[in-house]
Amino acid sequence: MSEPLFQRVALIGIGLIGSSLARVMAREKLAGEIVISTRSEATLKRAEEIGLGDRYYLDAGKAVEGADLVIACVPVGASEAIARQIAPHLKTGAIVTDVGSVKNAVIKAFKPHMPEGVHFVAGHPIAGTEYSGPDAGFASLFESRWCVLTPDEDADEQAVAKLRTFWERCGSNVEIMNSQHHDLVLAVVSHLPHIIAYNIVGTADDLETVTKSEVIKYSASGFRDFTRLAASDPTMWRDVCLNNKEAILEMLSRFSEDLSALQRAIRWGDGDALYSLFTRTRGIRRDLIDAGQESPEPNFGRQNSQGEPAQ
């Protein structure tokens, strides 16, 4: 029997990401013991029913006692409260990390509270679905997905290396990045798309001239693609918006500027401008498929509503 990578791992939060980690850690034998904590009694009970860990605590402080690795799997807005709560209980030499979609704000929330001898290394597995909660997780969630680590310049190299190994054994490809740059990249590839999706679904829901049942009935013509992102966890996304404000506002400005130009082209019947944009964007889809980041199947390979393949 080979030694597990960590003797004891504490998961603070047991939603989609936390419960997926619990499952892959068990499958890959990455932890001698998995300790689970969440502040919701119902969620903790559910995690125990599914059998995601070895011990269960409502109190995050108790959960991290003696842990070699602590992973905060909570909405980024909860970071500082968690940091305060766990700080007095952390073992010297422990690695503390997180999974949030924003890195600067999380580092600012954690770092000042971390005791001497504890290694904080921020992380972000770029993986997820539109579902949440302990039942939504699955062991293969991180497979072939990127996990970005954003260690500070003074970070302990061994701790960073060990965390990298952890994520690799979860199936991920690990990338090291500066936290500022991470937040800018994510603002464009993830935060802006989610905000736009939330917005358009809201706009459609508010119309008086077109009924909600018509929107649903004819949604396959484009609208439904947006509803997936707009079904993502509201707390997580509220916190992302509040904690990556500058980068998001910058991307929103650019988006709105571009949209005004497009609107103007429509108003003035500038067909060439429209054709030129619509051709350029088609090329990006091809690049994405060529890079293995998307399936070439039509309609995302969706099955149609009768359960038959679309093609």
Place this chain on the structure above:
Amino acid sequence: MSEPLFQRVALIGIGLIGSSLARVMAREKLAGEIVISTRSEATLKRAEEIGLGDRYYLDAGKAVEGADLVIACVPVGASEAIARQIAPHLKTGAIVTDVGSVKNAVIKAFKPHMPEGVHFVAGHPIAGTEYSGPDAGFASLFESRWCVLTPDEDADEQAVAKLRTFWERCGSNVEIMNSQHHDLVLAVVSHLPHIIAYNIVGTADDLETVTKSEVIKYSASGFRDFTRLAASDPTMWRDVCLNNKEAILEMLSRFSEDLSALQRAIRWGDGDALYSLFTRTRGIRRDLIDAGQESPEPNFGRQNSQGEPAQ
């Protein structure tokens, strides 16, 4: 042997929709003879190689001679040119229809040219993929999809009934709608989503601070969902924008208004407003799944890049 529904059907245009119609008509034996016309020599040759029809013409006028049903499967901007071209060759009693995503402009383009005794009934099968051309079509494209017919008040009832039967035998559910209302409904469920998708993909492509390869690499975090719609046929979408201008501009105004409010909530840290919108939109996804318009599988049921199931 039962009689085919139409003795002779002429398809003007043989892209995704036209070639899907040719395939389903052959499978369901809906036409005694399928005549195909397109102005591109290469496309016509390809259609003949695949064996989509019985006769092939570059000249749309020749193609419609003696046809009982003529279906214009062309970008809506080509409608008037096609109407002029085919008008002198149409048989008395023929039904002429189209498949465009805009109905008012198409009716205005066709109606004035239609000879006495020819029945024009505008139509719109709400079905498609992000691919185009004669190779992209497939016989099951219309199955369980809506097809909207927007006949004028003075339309011939028998012609409308026969066209309804045609689409039903192609697998569609048929809905009769006023053309004004159709254009408003489609502006919100289809045209706005496509325009927004084109715009966001363009915005991401234009950044200087984030590289294109980073956008592609991390696209699974949200961005890639938009690239599918933004890969749709540029000519078709240019024409939609130019021909449903008023309804689209109205929807764009509402979208931008809502986005400004959302942007303001982010700037001022109004977490409650964000949480409330994000919760409301999640409910719409559920309604859509309950209505059978979308699969409940996470991530649209996408396979991951390694070809393994995501769950």
